[in-house]
Each structure stands twice: as structure tokens, then as C-alpha cells.
Amino acid sequence: xxxxxxxxxxxxxxSIQDEGRRGYAGFGVPRSGxxxxxxxxxxNALVGNDPFVAAIEFRFLGPKVVVNKGRMRLGLAANATAExxxxxxGEKLSVSAWQTVVLNEGDVLAITSLSEGATGYLTIEGGxxxxxxxxxxxxxxxxxxxxxxxxxxQAGDVVDAIFDVPRDGMEKIVNSPPVLDSKIVxxxxxxxxxxxxxxxxxxxSCEAYKVSGDVDRMGIRMEGAELVPLPDKGSDLISDGLVPxxxxxPGSGQPIILFVDCQTIGxxxxxxxxxxxxxxxxxxxxxxxxxxxEPVTLxxxxxxxxxxxxxxxxxxxxxxxxxxxxxxxLKALYKTNLIGGVVDANYSGxxxxxxxxxxxxxx
Amino acid sequence: xxxxVLTLGDSAFTIEFPTLKGAFGARRVRALRTxxxxxxxxxxxxxxxxxxxxxxxxxxxxxxxxSDYELxxxxxxxxxxxxxxxxxxxxxxxxxxxxxxxxYAPDLENVAQxxxxxxxxxxxxxxxxxxxxxxxxxxxxxxxLGEIDKRLRFPRRTSPRVRVPAxxxxxxxxxxAVYPWESPGGWHLLARCPVPFFNTAWExxxxxxxxxxxxxxxxxxxxxxxxxxxxxxxxxxxxSFLVDQGRG
Numbered sequence: 001x002x003x004x005x006x007x008x009x010x011x012x013x014x015s016i017q018d019e020g021r022r023g024y025a026g027f028g029v030p031r032s033g034x035x036x037x038x039x040x041x042x043x044n045a046l047v048g049n050d051p052f053v054a055a056i057e058f059r060f061l062g063p064k065v066v067v068n069k070g071r072m073r074l075g076l077a078a079n080a081t082a083e084x085x086x087x088x089x090g091e092k093l094s095v096s097a098w099q100t101v102v103l104n105e106g107d108v109l110a111i112t113s114l115s116e117g118a119t120g121y122l123t124i125e126g127g128x129x130x131x132x133x134x135x136x137x138x139x140x141x142x143x144x145x146x147x148x149x150x151x152x153x154q155a156g157d158v159v160d161a162i163f164d165v166p167r168d169g170m171e172k173i174v175n176s177p178p179v180l181d182s183k184i185v186x187x188x189x190x191x192x193x194x195x196x197x198x199x200x201x202x203x204x205s206c207e208a209y210k211v212s213g214d215v216d217r218m219g220i221r222m223e224g225a226e227l228v229p230l231p232d233k234g235s236d237l238i239s240d241g242l243v244p245x246x247x248x249x250p251g252s253g254q255p256i257i258l259f260v261d262c263q264t265i266g267x268x269x270x271x272x273x274x275x276x277x278x279x280x281x282x283x284x285x286x287x288x289x290x291x292x293x294e295p296v297t298l299x300x301x302x303x304x305x306x307x308x309x310x311x312x313x314x315x316x317x318x319x320x321x322x323x324x325x326x327x328x329x330l331k332a333l334y335k336t337n338l339i340g341g342v343v344d345a346n347y348s349g350x351x352x353x354x355x356x357x358x359x360x361x362x363x
Numbered sequence: 364x365x366x367x368v369l370t371l372g373d374s375a376f377t378i379e380f381p382t383l384k385g386a387f388g389a390r391r392v393r394a395l396r397t398x399x400x401x402x403x404x405x406x407x408x409x410x411x412x413x414x415x416x417x418x419x420x421x422x423x424x425x426x427x428x429x430s431d432y433e434l435x436x437x438x439x440x441x442x443x444x445x446x447x448x449x450x451x452x453x454x455x456x457x458x459x460x461x462x463x464x465x466x467y468a469p470d471l472e473n474v475a476q477x478x479x480x481x482x483x484x485x486x487x488x489x490x491x492x493x494x495x496x497x498x499x500x501x502x503x504x505x506x507x508l509g510e511i512d513k514r515l516r517f518p519r520r521t522s523p524r525v526r527v528p529a530x531x532x533x534x535x536x537x538x539x540a541v542y543p544w545e546s547p548g549g550w551h552l553l554a555r556c557p558v559p560f561f562n563t564a565w566e567x568x569x570x571x572x573x574x575x576x577x578x579x580x581x582x583x584x585x586x587x588x589x590x591x592x593x594x595x596x597x598x599x600x601x602x603s604f605l606v607d608q609g610r611g
Contacts (some may be wrong), residue, residue: 022412022413022426023412023413024413024503024568025413025414025415025424026413026414026415026416026499026572026573027499027503027504027561027567027568027569027572028499028500028501028502028503028504028505028569029503029568029569030503031413133563134563134568142502142544142546143502143503143544143561145503145563187372188370188372188373189370190369190370190371191369191370191371191376191377192369238384238417238418238419238420239417239418239498239500240369240377240379240417240419240420240422241371241375241377241415241417241420241421241422241424242415242422243371243372243374243375243422243424245372246371246372263500263501264415264499264500265415265417265498265500265501270371273370273371273372273375274372275372275373276372276373276374276427298370298373298432298433301372301373302373302427302432305373305427305428309428
């Protein structure tokens with residue numbers, strides 16, 4: 001039996017997600033899966049997992065969890081810090097963004113709100129002990145598929161890990177986490193760009209749009225210049241297939257970007273579709289953010305995807321042993337003279353506490 | 364065949380038959396879907412992840428890391444232009460029991476009044492047609508069937524119900540459907556069907572798929588309850604309501 005984690009507080013919309021479901025859209029089953037698959041991949045690399053192993057996704061505000069059985073190593077894949085409260089003596093240690101940490105039975109990890117972006121992951125070394133539903137552990141609440149109960153995580157839910165104890169080895173950190181500064185969402189026009197005049201298309205691609213308060217895994221409602229379909233076309237069409245990233249223009253003229261849990265079919269005209277490389281960006285949009293849609297060609301979209309694969313690899317390659325605070329009690333280590341005390345020249349200044357020659361033992 | 368190829372980003376496209384609609388469109392789409400599936404099974408179209416049927420279009424989703432988008436798109440467009448021998452014949456035929464009585468038929472009286480018919484005539488009109496499944500969507504396993512008799516066509520309820528029980532048989536505009544899940548809904552509810560429509564344990568999680576045919580077989584409350592018990596206990600399989608395998 002593996003270790004297990006109990007949810008003390010789920011934060012806002014925490015759920016189990018992996019790569020999502022493929023092959024069931026024809027039966028009306030949405031793809032679901034990670035809102036930011038890049039963060040999930042890097043978070044899994046951080047704990048030595050395959051890229052799309054199921055993890056705890058949280059949005060806007062992180063969860064608070066306690067290890068209620070065994071020991072486990074977690075990866076904090078988010079622009080958020082956390083507080084580790086030790087069961088042994090109640091001591092509070094700070095955990096940096098994008099690092100791993102080992103929790104003993106009774107230790108509590110409280111993740112703060114995200115300092116940047118909207119989505120983060122708590123990855124679990126060795127993965128979670130869940131039974132896939134339609135080949136995925138992703139939670140899709142409307143049909144109660146996946147996750148632990150089919151629903152977003154609730155206080156009291158217990159999530160079982162596969163490992164009962166962590167692997168031996170140093171804690172890790174992503175030295176170059178993904179950068180979230182793009183305010184441009186690249187799209188390919190269509191499938192119903194012919195519902196809109198050239199002027200309306202120009203408006204769509206030049207004006208800035210603001211993310212409204214209506215943001216969830218189904219869709220992201222935008223606010224900005226109203227887009228009016230040609231009078232002979234209207235806002236209704238014979239329903240056709242949708243994908244996450246489809247940008248619908250309903251009667252209000254305000255775009256809705258459909259997202260990972262979106263329906264498979266819809267009847268509003270879709271002016272454009274977000275390219276695959278920019279879908280992860282959608283998972284990081286916060287209410288109030290301002291973005292611009294930039295039409296690109298298929299060749300540009302394909303180049304963007306290749307460049308993104310290299311960028312992800314760079315983040316993964318930047319994962320290194322971590323010697324900072326939070327992983328271990330530095331004061332105690334100093335006292336017992338376990339530290340060799342040489343600053344790593346490669347990262348000096350990056351982490352003031354970055355030291356070499358430390359013992360692998362973390363507790 | 365007149366087709367349009369619509370771009371749905373760098374990992375999906377939609378093939379549309381702009382001149383087709385209704386049952387004829389659904390059958391033409393089913394024929395294309397079968398051809399695409401054959402090619403996929405023969406390893407000819409790499410990276411096809413999902414195929415979504417709508418009433419006059421087929422959407423194909425690809426894995427952009429694996430697929431050659433233009434190659435797959437052009438090949439499927441060629442398949443769509445191929446003449447189809449006979450799309451008049453349907454696929455599988457399901458005869459689904461439906462109880463048009465009492466609490467199972469909350470909107471029957473209202474629909475009868477609005478259409479100037481007796482409740483019996485409404486039941487007769489709804490259960491005498493063999494419907495085509497135009498598409499599966501809205502919720503997993505939710506089948507849109509058409510087309511219903513012109514006399515029964517009304518827009519959705521002005522105030523949708525917060526809770527429509529699973530199995531409810533509804534009508535709206537020219538379509539009819541069975542709710543596979545309890546959910547909010549705005550359709551006029553004429554009957555209740557005891558057969559489960561979605562189960563992740565089945566090889567095909569949705570009982571119905573686009574292109575199959577369905578008719579409703581009126582049953583009494585007593586029969587409904589017996590069927591529901593037998594289906595729940597496993598004594599009866601949902602597959603027993605498949606009355607004709609069709610031609611796939």
C-alpha cells in the first residue's frame with residue numbers, strides 16, 4: 001500500500017488531471033486534462049515521473065494537504081510558494097516555487113495563492129494510485145469521470161500514491177521555470193471566418209480583449225470590441241465539432257474561448273481557433289488580463305509547436321539538486337557540521353543558500 | 364459530392380457537406396466516418412485522435428506531434444468526395460422502451476394542448492417514427508435524434524428545468540433526445556426510458572453513436588419498473604434492445 005495524502009482545504013477548483021481523454025469525443029466525452037500541460041510536464045519531470053502522470057491541478061489558490069499515511073515526495077509546479085508544517089515539532093519551513101519536498105506522516109503543505117498565472121500542479125513522485133476512466137484519470141465533473149470521486153477535490157478527500165516511501169536522493173528545483181509573459185494568443189482563422197466581414201476580422205485581430213470574471217475549465221469569456229456576424233449569416237449555425245481553443249462568437253458579440261472541458265459540438269460561429277502551442281497559455285489567464293489574438297498560418301503554428309518542445313526541454317534540463325531552505329532544517333545541519341560549504345559558482349547569487357557537498361538525507 | 368474543408372486550428376479540421384441536412388446528411392456523414400475508420404484501422408492516417416460526427420459535417424482531431432496535417436486533411440477530403448453507393452439504408456436499429464405515462468411524462472398534456480392533439484395522438488406520432496441519431500454531444504452519450512413530426516415541433520421551454528431526471532425523453536424543435544444523465548434541461552419531456560445510455564465500463568461507452576437508428580416502444584409504468592429492475596440487476600442487457608445490426 002502506498003502513502004496517501006488528505007485534502008485539508010482544496011483551495012479553488014483543485015482536481016486530478018493528466019493528459020486527458022483521447023478517442024471519446026465522438027461519444028460526447030470532452031478531452032479534459034491539464035489546463036496547462038507544460039507546467040504539468042515540468043512538474044512531473046521534477047519528481048522523476050513521465051510527462052503526463054496524473055497530478056493535483058489547482059487554480060488561482062493552492063490547496064492545503066496533509067500526509068496521512070507513509071512518506072511522499074511532492075513537486076510544486078507553480079509560481080507559488082508553500083509552507084511546510086512539520087508534524088514532529090510544529091516548525092514551519094518555507095518551500096520555494098518549482099521545488100520538490102518530502103513530507104512525513106502528519107506533515108502539512110499549505111500552498112499560497114499563485115503570484116503569477118492561474119494554474120499550478122502538485123506532482124507526486126511515482127504517481128497516484130487511481131483507476132483510469134476511459135483511459136484517463138482526468139476529472140470531468142459534469143459526467144463524474146476520473147479523479148478520486150469524479151468531482152473536483154473536496155476537503156477530506158484522500159488521494160493514494162503508488163510509492164509508500166520516497167526514492168533516495170536530493171531535492172530538486174527547476175532553475176528556469178516557464179516564463180508567463182506573453183499577452184499574444186496566436187490563432188488560425190476559421191472554421192467560420194466567412195461569417196464575419198474583413199473589418200470584423202481586423203477588429204478581432206487588432207483590438208485587445210480582456211479576460212472577464214467568467215473563467216473556468218469549460219471556457220474563458222472575453223470582453224472587448226463586439227464582433228457582429230454578416231447579416232445574412234447570423235449567430236446560429238448547424239452545430240459542428242469543437243476543440244479546446246475554438247473561439248465562439250455568440251449573439252452578444254463577445255468572444256468565448258472554449259477550454260479543456262468544453263462540449264464536443266456547438267452551434268455558434270467560431271471565428272478562429274487557438275493554435276496548439278498557445279493552449280497552455282489559456283490555462284494561465286486571469287480575470288482582468290488583457291490579450292490580443294494574432295492570426296498565423298499553419299506553417300507558423302507548426303513552427304511554434306516545435307519551438308515550444310525545445311523550450312520545455314530547456315526547463316526540464318534546468319532541473320538541478322536543491323540546497324535551499326525548506327527542504328531541510330539548515331540550522332540543524334550547520335550545528336551538526338554536515339555541510340561542506342562551497343557555493344556553486346554556476347548558481348551563485350541565484351540561491352544564496354546554494355551549497356555543495358550536503359548529505360542526501362533530508363529528514 | 365460538394366464539400367467544404369474548414370480549418371479548426373493546427374490540429375483539427377471539419378469536412379462539411381453544405382447541401383445536406385437531416386437524416387440524409389447524418390447518413391452521408393456516417394458513411395465518411397466509416398471510410399475514415401477503415402483507413403485508420405489500416406494504419407493509413409497517422410495521428411487521428413478523435414472523429415466527431417455532426418448532422419452534416421465530420422470533424423477530425425489530430426495529434427500535431429504525429430500527424431502530417433495537410434496530408435491527412437487532403438486524404439480525408441478525397442474520401443469525402445468519393446461517391447457513396449447507397450446512403451438510404453440505415454445502420455443499427457434500436458427499439459427503446461419508453462413510458463409515456465404519469466410522472467414519467469410531465470409535459471405530455473402541455474404538448475398535446477399546444478399541438479391540438481390528444482395525448483394518445485402525441486404518443487403515437489412520437490413512437491411511430493424511426494429516428495436517425497444526428498450526433499452525440501452536449502453531454503457524454505447524449506444522442507440528438509431526428510426528425511420528429513412537424514405537428515410536435517416547439518422551441519425549448521422558456522424556463523429550463525434545473526433538474527431533468529436521467530432517462531427523460533424530450534423534444535425540442537425538430538429533434539428528440541434521451542437525457543443520459545440527470546442535468547438541467549429545456550426540452551419538453553414526453554416519456555422516460557429505463558435503458559442506460561452511458562457506462563464507462565462498456566467497450567463503447569455510449570450506447571448509441573451517430574448514424575444509428577432509434578424508435579421508441581411505448582410501455583406501461585409496471586413494464587418500466589420491471590425493465591429498470593432487470594437492467595439494474597444485470598438480468599437484462601441494454602444490447603437486447605438492438606433489433607437490427609444494420610450494415611454498420
